[in-house]
Amino acid sequence: MTKKIGEVAVILDVSVDTLRYYEKISxxxxxxxxxxxxxxxxxxxxxxIRFIRHAQRMGFSLESIGExxxxxxxxxxxxxxxxxxxxxxxxxxxxxxHDLSQLKNELVVLTESCKTNTESHCPILQExxx
Numbered sequence: 001m002t003k004k005i006g007e008v009a010v011i012l013d014v015s016v017d018t019l020r021y022y023e024k025i026s027x028x029x030x031x032x033x034x035x036x037x038x039x040x041x042x043x044x045x046x047x048x049i050r051f052i053r054h055a056q057r058m059g060f061s062l063e064s065i066g067e068x069x070x071x072x073x074x075x076x077x078x079x080x081x082x083x084x085x086x087x088x089x090x091x092x093x094x095x096x097x098h099d100l101s102q103l104k105n106e107l108v109v110l111t112e113s114c115k116t117n118t119e120s121h122c123p124i125l126q127e128x129x130x
Contacts, residue, residue, distance in 0.1 A: 002032075002040035012049055019049070027052055027066055059089060 009016045022028045028048060031039045041049075048069065055065045064085060071078030113123040
């Protein structure tokens with residue numbers, strides 16, 4: 001049983017344009033079409049799109065996802081590469097968490113400075129001008 005692009009878009013909560021884009025950049029390969037040119041997605045393609053969406057939510061780029069999709073063809077041999085990609089993503093996420101924590105601390109200090117400031121200027125706006 002196949003589904004049309006609009007049905008897949010609703011099921012997976014993704015736009016039709018996104019599905020077309022995935023095809024255009026070869027993440028889906030050539031999606032089969034009927035004689036009228038209407039795309040038809042089978043269960044394997046739908047699973048592939050779910051994989052792409054999940055990997056995107058985990059913060060992977062479409063380029064990295066493309067690599068992972070090729071790894072799915074021989075997962076046992078690809079395990080070390082996939083593990084390395086995920087470990088790299090963990091390092092990246094830890095850095096982002098650190099950076100966001102520092103940003104939050106700066107904002108807390110600015111907010112406190114604003115509360116205690118008795119001058120007419122706003123220390124937050126003044127800091128942003130630097």
